[in-house]
Amino acid sequence: MLPNDLSTALAKEIDPTLAAQLIEEARSLEESFLLRRWKYTELDGGRFAEVSARIVYHADSGNLSLTKSVDDCLKYVDNGQVAHNFPEKQAAIHFAKVIRSIYKLRSQRGAVHVSPTYTANEIDSRLIIESARWVLAEFIRIFIKSKPEEVASAIRNLARFPQPLIRTYVDTPLLQSISFTAEEEVLAHLLYAEEGLATNDLTTRIPKDASGIRRALGKLSSGKYRQIVTRSSRWYITDLGINRIEEKIANEVAP
Incomplete structure (x- = not known):
């Protein structure tokens, strides 16, 4: 069974600071969604994407950065001229696509920039949170090697709020x-x-x-x-x- 403290479990396999940041951003994202705070869901999703990209970059390149941008991190994954160390090559490519989609939706659909035609809404927030759940589940599968049902339970338990308000x-x-x-x-x-x-x-x-x-x-x-x-x-x-x-x-x- 997965331990209750996901950050501790992940910290045994990836950088402890990035592990703690990942779980904290995932928790904030889950809670914003449960409270129906759509704008905050998108903003939390952006921060989750930043941490996730740094984890993928660290695992793939061997270089640790706590400040590298999403784009710079994922460019390394896409670069066919450098050495890649990610445990599953195809998984790294999928991570890059999903993380980019989370980050771009957050920045291009109104959560960051004021738009006269768009405000953050539930549909976009659902896309962000399900994408973030997939990223987290894949991290757990690859680095902790847990069963799917254990991963699903662990992710549900991230939020302090056990059900919608x-x-x-x-x-x-x-x-x-x-x-x-x-x-x-x-x-x-x-x-x-x-x-x-x-x-x-x-x-x-x-x-x-x-x-x-x-x-x-x-x-x-x-x-x-x-x-x-x-x-x-x-x-x-x-x-x-x-x-x-x-x-x-x-x-x-x-x-």
């Missing part, structure tokens, strides 16, 4: 925890909803007393808290609200 049942989103206060449930649903929610939406989705939910809205939007704002009869979460609910979620799943 909110799951939709017959068109109605439901918060999958019973420990949240009315205020925290409001914040959780607004974090999930990209287009904001009306008061009636919140009272329908939150299985608590409607008057309590309205009091929570008043408190959260007050000058003292400023964790939500209303625009055109819809509620939106602010950065202060995001910070509060993310801390709650982290505490909810802390060991």
Whole structure:
């Protein structure tokens, strides 16, 4: 069975610093995706690609670099005029293609550069996270030589959040925890909803007393808290609200 600490296991086969960075970026990527923070998923994917490229370069060239760019790392893999030491030659070529696609999507589809026609979305984020999972699974297969089912379990366990914060049942989103206060449930649903929610939406989705939910809205939007704002009869979460609910979620799943 795979050990719980993937970075320790990988550090026995690849550079320890790169191993620790890889797992940390993979964890950040998984958590951003589960929280539906699409822009952050793309940015985390870019950092994951950088670390992955350096791991491939180190294994293929024998040279360690903690700063070499993705393009420079992968150019070495593509160069037929140099010696290659990667355990599986064809795997190195596949790594180069997938890592480039993650990195280019992150930089060319709007997560890095402001675009008038594009904003980060779930479809792009799904492509990035599944590509990153494939890269990580291949690293584990090649360097640790684990069984596919053990690799899948290890990757699922990377995120601190064991399941999506909110799951939709017959068109109605439901918060999958019973420990949240009315205020925290409001914040959780607004974090999930990209287009904001009306008061009636919140009272329908939150299985608590409607008057309590309205009091929570008043408190959260007050000058003292400023964790939500209303625009055109819809509620939106602010950065202060995001910070509060993310801390709650982290505490909810802390060991």
